[in-house]
Amino acid sequence: MADPISVTSLVLDVGHILASLIKYAKTVQVASVEIRRLSEELFALKGILEHVAAHMPGHLATDEDVGTKKESEFDYGIMTKVLHATNEFLQSIITELNITKAGLKRVTQKLQWPFTQERVKDQLAHLERIKSWLVLVLVSDQSLAYKSFQEDIGDLTTDGELFKWIAPVNAASSHLRALDQHRPGTSGWFVDGILKKFLWNTDGKQVLFISGKSGSGKTTLLAQAINSLSSLASQDSTLCVAYFYCTIGNLASQYIRHILGSLVAQLSGRVPSVLEDIRQHYAQLPESQAHRPPIQTAIFESGIVKGTSGGRKVIIMLDAINESHDMALLEKSLLRISKSSSNIQVIITTAEAISFASDSSVSILNIRSEIQEDIYSFIRYRLRSDEILKNLPPLFQSEIESTIFQKADGSFRWVQLSLDDLSAKRSKNAMRQALESLPGTLRETYVSKLEEIAREDWEIARNALFWLSFVKEPLRLSALNEIVVIDETNMALDEDAMIILLRICRGLIFQDRNGFVSLEHPSVKEFLTSDWIKSSRVQYFSLDSRTGDLKAMHICLTYLCLDNFKGGCLTYLGNPSRLFKDHPFMLYAANLWPYHGVSCNFGNDPYYMVQKLFSTRSLPGGDNYGALLRSSDAASQIDPAAIQRTHPLYYAASFGMVPVVKAIIENDLDLDIDAPGGRVGATPLCIASVRFNFEVVEIILQEGADPEISDPGTWLNVFELSELQSHQGLQAILTRAGNKKRQRRGSYWYGKA
Template sequence: MDPISITSLILDVSDIVNRLIQYGKDVKGAKSDMRKLSEELFALRGILDHLSAQKSLEPPAYQEVESESSIPSNEEVMIRVLQTTKEFLDSLLKDLEPAESKLKNIKQKLEWPFTQEKVNAHLTRLERVKSWLILVLTADHAAVERDLQQEIGNLARSLTEDMRIRERERIQIANRELFQWMAPVSPANYHLRATQASKIASGKWFIGSHLKHWLRYGKRNMFFLVGKSGTGKTTLFAQCVDELTLMAAQNPNLSFAYFYCTMSDAASQIPVNILGSLIAQLSGSDASILDNIRSLYDSIPKSQAHKRPVDIAVLEDAIIKYASGQTQVVIFIDAINESHDPRNIESSLLRFAELATNIRVLVTTSSTMVLPQDSKADMLNISADMMSGDIQAYINHRVETDDTMRDLKPELKSEIREKLLKDADGSFRWTQLSMDNLCTQRTARAMRQALQNLPGTLREIYASALERVSIDDRYFVREALFWVCFAQDQVFANRYLTLEVINEAVVIDEECSTLDEDMMLVPPHILLDLCQGFIAQDKSGFVTLAHSSIKDFLTSDWIKSSRVSYFSLDPTTANAIMMRKCLTYLCLHNFKCGYAPKSDVYTRFKRYKGLHYAAFTWPKYAAVVKIGDVERSLVKKFFDTRHLPRQGNFGAWMQTLMPTVNEATIAATHPLYYAASWGMNSVINMLLEVDPDIDINAPGGRVGATAVFAAGNRQNFDTVELLLRAGADPTIHDPETCYNVFDLSLMSKWSGLREPLSNWLSDQDPEIQKKYRQYKPYRL
């Protein structure tokens, strides 16, 4: 430890007092707290001034004492007191230090950094530090010094832990923007939801034998836990997460991270988000895992960072490097089959298992894509016998705690237990729904009858529920299920899918031209009841499927020829239908008047709940479908509205995407620019066919970039190649960044531009080839 001088401590106290005075000027609350802290600090300063005056008590330099085996001297006790005082003052200074940026400084001036609990803790420590210093001044006996030494040790340990926690909080705050870019999805909320069920089941059959044995003695670094939909894999996974969280807390040489893929949030299905979240968690143990990623993030203009996802190769390398050290790294990922690209994420995980020496990766899935022939992977198929103990625990819990069942006669309780356990066949979901059905019965007789007539399989339960939908409501239910099932297939789409949005969506068909209040369902929440529990509304107001097995059922081959075939959904045509539905909404006469005065923009958003959803998601669907004649006609109809006053429906769409954009920008930008920015290749082909003389290099958007630069900047590499073949010029510079497409290609994240640019160069005259082949790092 650096030498401690009383003079430096006096300066620290003065600095803290000055900052408290400054807070007193800028912060309206917490005056009493500031006064109390200031009084204690002035008293501490008085004691330090007294010590400073007694030169005989101050050794030349106070160094850290290494030995505690003998009775400490007065000088040694003084050193420890001063060291502890220094640590305490440093922690106070850090909490009060000025923010780095002007914006953060303004925010800091508006917020008192201490809770009442922290203020009281600081006051207590100040009082104890003062008492120690006074005792050191007056202590003459070794016994007193020994007692004081013990007290100092206790407080020092308390301060060390307190500072460690607060330093971790500061790092998290400093990394917040980096994490929002690298790890936009947190698994915490999904884990909280999953643990509600895991408190009932035990999971001991897996954790106590398979999991712990694999972690300690397993020869393979990767473990696949496979089970059909509805077997309770996520519930079991949540129990494993709790177990490893506890193990990591007790073992400083163990780092743990986990993630839940879920169809209710498309962002949780993207491989870069999965790996980014894992790294964010692992950085809590060792921040060095972020070094290369932070350098990459800092090199990107902050106005563009959110548009440029981190390169998955960078994330993979960071995890492999981290897991090749001395610390054991354990990674858990749930429902990898619900990932946007399960094959690639499985390949990444297998690469970790092969290249990193100290890593263990556990994955739950309903099916495997790559494996398990690889020597680095084990696999366990969940059987009905394995789950029987957990299912029995769940049944017992419900029978003894549900209001409907806990007062039943023992004979009926026993009958329920035996019947459900016998017929469950390892399906946790079937057991849950069967129990829910029994709890709706109002008499013991009705319960016995329902028990004998329970559907034998999960799909039979779902089919029976759909049979209960009345003929008048079937259309609305099917439309609602369609929207909830396939909205989740596009990133961020689910963030707009509220009950209000679905209520508008289900009343609009492809022939609809106007939306008015008389068309709306009443009451607004009626769809939750009509859908028989198939959909649910979360705490944030977004609508999701109640369970992933519902989509499997609705899109299965079985339902196509079943008695509820009306509700069958076809995933192969879903994206095209969603695109048409969104465009139909945007083409409504309600938006024919074009972009609105800026004062009325948010009034429009409030009135039409589905506008945001349709505006942001139709391009995503258009980017992944090959449009046919129906879609082509609808897109042309929509784009033609830009010739109406205020750009018509097209202008309303642009203003929805960019509420603050200049109206002149909307009027001046050709749809080709936006189609390129969103990667809508089929739409681009249509526009080029309709208008062969189109100015493909026309400036567009907010800063006047070309369509090919917009496509390249958004990493739509196939779109860049399409535009280059159509005559786009990649050498034109973007006015904002001063880059052209060639400049982008020199950066690793845009390496996908190199092949189309190389192909383009091969068709150019020698002078252009000579100029741009100087980009030698990539031999364009």
């Protein structure tokens, strides 16, 4: 059944986009024609939608309503599909422009036109099709046009789903945050000098690594390069630019498949052919597929190389490769890509040594000695623009400028925090005292920040810093507030125990314009997990990177076992969104605790908590286990009966939790190894195979799981899945497991491997 779509909400979305385009028109000069044409077409679409709203009831009919409509009415069934397609198209524009339904969220002085001319042409074509569909339905034209725009809708929605599949992480938000850190007068030495020399010099260098210590401004430097080259690309159809930012607080941004997928998606706006192999792979998947496997790295690499067709030049820019979960694989992949075509060049920032620094195609730039003038410009800009500092006497300003510049030691981060502290002082004398006692290093600055925290707030502050250091997905402030006050001895949350974390941890944590909280800078985690802090005067705040994931998993399991969730999936059956409103950390705990689990070694105590959570499955509504599955992304649509039928083995297999899988098999003597579970009723073997959890696959096969059972989500059994290029690793496992089964108890299927 199609979800109802509000025509009024579509009208509002168009209004938000138009408001954004008006601001672009005032700020961006290079795309005035494209902005005008898009605005004209969107105004026309807005008028048609308003006409639709005037001729429709308060809500759009669902598929069940279609058969009851009167002959004189337009076709609600096809209108539903048209409006869904319209919504997907508008949401894609909203995402690319980085606006929300609540209003424009950009800093207007940082606007960068995100669309190429080819992308605008594509959008205009889609707009024309959408308007035609709406008009045809309004006049009840059921001619041959009916079939043609049905096919058009399929094309549009397929692309939308395809991009969600290959590029789930939007790099635009990270780019905007990096742009916010830039100050006038900086970065010119790189953008107008070294960058141009690297890109247009014929010295055979294909890869440029920009190295420097944490806090030296590498991300801001790359953001300016991205802006400059994107502006050139908007005027030059032979130049293609794609970028990505790896971030410590977002696990999804650290996987090579998401990084390469985002690069391909960006390049497809200029060169649609980069999607040919990916679209062909996508088309082979069943329409009802629920378990969509990742694409092989080689297919992404091939797509990027296709971006050079027609003599085009492709420039790839990647920030903080050292933050990638797959750093070694990513380095090799980018080197392969750059060597595949002389028209591809790669620019990467890193705070760590790289594995192929000696390769003849690689150039390395250490920015330590290059950024001195930028730091000087940064200080002068702040002294002129800060509401407090700009009113100081010129001689005192000169003293501040000289002192901070001499002590900066190549660290923008230290300069920023030092100026923040001076600006926060209430008098000139207090500023002078602070200037005379400035911490000499970034490390000492962080010590000073921690010492400012009141002792009664130490525990809460340390908990917050712990979560933001080891978090796998960005947290909103409400979720962070909830989890930092959890107490293992108190099995119910204290709703009044909310705290003002941003005030307590000033200078250490940051809340972005979308409400997500993160560490102010990666150097904060680097400091908190360093060996130095363990014997310092702020050693209380020391964090152990070796045990961080184990502790995070333990806290998540404690949270999931709280009495608050004993009603299971039945408590919020009529209003499931209320669960997440009442308990904002629930989504994170339910979906991310397994990822903390697979990153650490399970001990007896954590597995005891896993058993405790799983054992509640037989209680009404599945109890805590039912609430867990109801909150899980993969199981959010499961009905209560299916939740109680879903054995924990399925859940553990889907996340690749090897220790948990082994423990379940050892302890559950009545275990049905092929019991269906999840939203579509797949076996544990199927879900583990689809998700590349091959170690789990081997364990389950050895216990007698049947590889001939088809996965309802893909329509493939494990043998058929192993024939796909992306899953060829299954073939050796099937052979080994088959041979072992023949020796142990005979197997009718082993020879098929």
